Structure formats: C-alpha cells, structure tokens
Amino acid sequence: MLNEKQKLEQIINLGLEVAQVKDVDLLLERILTEARTLVNADAGSIYIKENSKLMFSYTQNETMRQKLPPGHKLIYSTFSIPINDKSISGYTAHTGKTLNIENVYTLPEGVPYSFDKHYDEVSRYRTQSMLTFPLKTHRGDIIGVLQLINAQDKNKDVIPFNKEDEPLIMHFANNAAIAVERAQMTRAIILRMIRMAELRDPKETGAHVNRVAAYSVEIYEAWALKKGIPQVEIDKNKDILRMAAMLHDVGKVAISDIILKKPAKLDVDEIEIMKQHTYLGARLFTDKYSDFDEAASQVALNHHERWDGNGYPGYVNPMTGEPLSGYTNSKGMAIGKKGEEIPSFGRIVAIADVYDALSSRRVYKEPWDESKVLETLHGDAGRHFDSEMIDVFLSSLDIIRNITKRYPEK
Numbered sequence: 001m002l003n004e005k006q007k008l009e010q011i012i013n014l015g016l017e018v019a020q021v022k023d024v025d026l027l028l029e030r031i032l033t034e035a036r037t038l039v040n041a042d043a044g045s046i047y048i049k050e051n052s053k054l055m056f057s058y059t060q061n062e063t064m065r066q067k068l069p070p071g072h073k074l075i076y077s078t079f080s081i082p083i084n085d086k087s088i089s090g091y092t093a094h095t096g097k098t099l100n101i102e103n104v105y106t107l108p109e110g111v112p113y114s115f116d117k118h119y120d121e122v123s124r125y126r127t128q129s130m131l132t133f134p135l136k137t138h139r140g141d142i143i144g145v146l147q148l149i150n151a152q153d154k155n156k157d158v159i160p161f162n163k164e165d166e167p168l169i170m171h172f173a174n175n176a177a178i179a180v181e182r183a184q185m186t187r188a189i190i191l192r193m194i195r196m197a198e199l200r201d202p203k204e205t206g207a208h209v210n211r212v213a214a215y216s217v218e219i220y221e222a223w224a225l226k227k228g229i230p231q232v233e234i235d236k237n238k239d240i241l242r243m244a245a246m247l248h249d250v251g252k253v254a255i256s257d258i259i260l261k262k263p264a265k266l267d268v269d270e271i272e273i274m275k276q277h278t279y280l281g282a283r284l285f286t287d288k289y290s291d292f293d294e295a296a297s298q299v300a301l302n303h304h305e306r307w308d309g310n311g312y313p314g315y316v317n318p319m320t321g322e323p324l325s326g327y328t329n330s331k332g333m334a335i336g337k338k339g340e341e342i343p344s345f346g347r348i349v350a351i352a353d354v355y356d357a358l359s360s361r362r363v364y365k366e367p368w369d370e371s372k373v374l375e376t377l378h379g380d381a382g383r384h385f386d387s388e389m390i391d392v393f394l395s396s397l398d399i400i401r402n403i404t405k406r407y408p409e410k
Helices: 004-018 024-039 088-095 120-125 163-200 207-226 231-246 250-254 267-275 277-283 291-302 344-359 370-379 387-395 397-406
Strands: 041-051 052-063 080-084 100-101 130-136 140-150
Touching: 024 041, 024 140, 024 163, 024 231, 041 088, 052 088, 052 140, 080 088, 088 100, 088 130, 088 140, 130 163, 140 163, 140 207, 163 207, 163 231, 163 250, 207 231, 207 387, 207 397, 231 291, 231 344, 231 387, 250 277, 267 397, 277 291, 291 344, 344 370, 344 387, 370 387
Parallel strands: none
Antiparallel strands: 041 052, 041 140, 052 080, 100 130, 130 140
C-alpha cells in the first residue's frame, strides 16, 4: 500500500502526464482511466458541462468490458442531464460539493438527489459505492463532473471509497479540469478552422470531421495493436491523429466557391482543381513545429492516395504543387504513391473519409445503405485501400456505428 506522500507524488506525476494530452476526447478517456486506477474503482463516467446541462461524455466499466470478446470496446450512448439537485452528478455540478456514497441504493433520508437505477437494470450491473467530484478550473468554474463507481479491495469485492483519499483525488480532478479546459480550447480553434471551410464547402461540417477523426483513431488503434506497437506510442499517436484527421480537407478554403458549392457532380477540369486541396492543406503545416504539424501535413497531403498508386496528388512539392524530380510519368505528371509509400495516417483517414462520405447525404446523392458501403470498401481493399486496415475497420463496426450516432448532422 502507498503512503500519503507516495500517493501525492503519484497524483502529481499523473497530472503532468494528463496535461500532455491535447485532444479533449482522448483526454477524458485518460483522466477516467487514471482516476479509476488511483482508487481501484471498477467503473466510472465523466460528464462535461454544456450550457445548463451535463453531457454524458465518457464511461468505463471493467466488469462489463471483461464480458466482451477480445479487442472489443464498451458501447454506450450519450445523453444529457439537467444541472440541479435531482441527480447525483447534477447535484455535484450545481453545488460544487463532493459526494462519497457507500451505497446508492440506500441513500440517507432527506437528501434531494436520487440514484437512477435504469442503467443497472439495462446492463445487469450493480452499482454500489460512488465517489462524485466536480471538475473545477483554477478560477473555480465547474466544467464537468468525474464519477467513480464501486471501489474494490484486493479480492475484487466492492467496498466504500476511502474518505482519506478524497483530498488527493480532488487535487487530481482540479489538475484534470485545467487540462480539459485547455483541450477544449484546442478543439475550439480547430473547429473554427473547420467552420471557415464550411462557409466555403457545406459538406465540410463539424459533425463530418469529428466522425472522420473518431473513426480514424479506432482504425489506428486496432491496426497498431495488431502490429504490436507499444501502448505508449499508440496513445501518443492517437492524440496526434485525432486532431490531424479533423483537418484533412482544410485545403478546400483555397478552392473556388463555384466548384465547392456546385449542386452536382464536378466535370473533369473542376475535379483537377479540387484535387489541389490536398497539397494546399499540407502547405498550411509546412513549418513543422510539432508532431501534430507533421501529422496534419501528412493527412492533408495523402488521404486521397490509393494503395494501387492511382490516387492523387502523388509525389509533389506542397509549396508549388509541381511533381518532384524523378517522380513523373511519361506525360510529365506526378506519379501516385502506392502501398506503404503512403504514410499510415493517410491510409487510415482515406478509409474513414470514404466511409463517411458514402454514408452521408450530399447535394448530388442520398446516403448509401450500410451494406452497400461495406461492400464497396471491402471490394476496394488492395486497390484503393490497405487490406489490413480494411480488415480492422470491418472488425470494429460496432464502435464505428456508435461514433456515427455520437456525431449526427444537426
């Protein structure tokens, strides 16, 4: 067992590690994982404040996870609850008070909040002890709620949460809140860039880029685990890829409105102009100050390359759009990258982008049925797409479908 000093040192170190995560979705996952580990909680959830409500943003449940087939993740629905005294998490967000409850089924007389048994009934899981903290910034603003469920002893028996751990967890929660606020600012900046593109191209919506980015992370993680890539590297790359994938089409801000907003399919000349968005997007990240700049450049430049070499823009200089020396065909045009010449992030986003485009409504088409979309992707494995990545994509369909529901078009 760790003593108080060791626990505090561990929490400080975890706070520093958590602060390195830039993407807000991945940050919530990391915060919940580390908080559960600190108090040996079987499950937990994070709610993020949006206006006068709490959005159920992320959840984990080790008991439920162990019942799933290997490699599968817990699927959950998002929902919102009012910030008031009626629910446990709502009460914490409303009052800023921590709640340490030994048994949610035997709440003390006179408390204003109650426990919603619906989740337990649907999942056949038994919630007992619960520790609920506000996520407060350095200004004292509450931006969310961290809820830990069912503390366990060394025999996996459910026990109450240790009251002596509350100040330490509160310290971690406060540091986590600051990290969440920063990550939300980063997400907001990226979405502002997306809105610039959306003003030009109605297809480039926040929902679309969030779906493509979330799909990409799931494909990458499944593929990387299959490749035996260390978990530390996977976590780092997920964070970078999540943000880079959101900006895959940012180069469209430089394409004419006549082309972007044409309510029909483009002609041959227009298609050639549209292809320029790849290197125009990569050009924005030419001055590479971080791993994110490198990844964003790779994704923008390469997400329309094809495994068989028939994609675009091929081997070009992003600053000029001109073919690189030694990489031209008989007509003097840039040859396409093929196979593993295409960076892995580009191959991944290619799958995510095409899946979402085929599944979504466009001015010139209705959304395709899922069966037709999957048939097309599977049929293009080894031609348009990396076969290994298509395989892991198809094996992750339950998660992919859940992502689609989380980011609907408004």
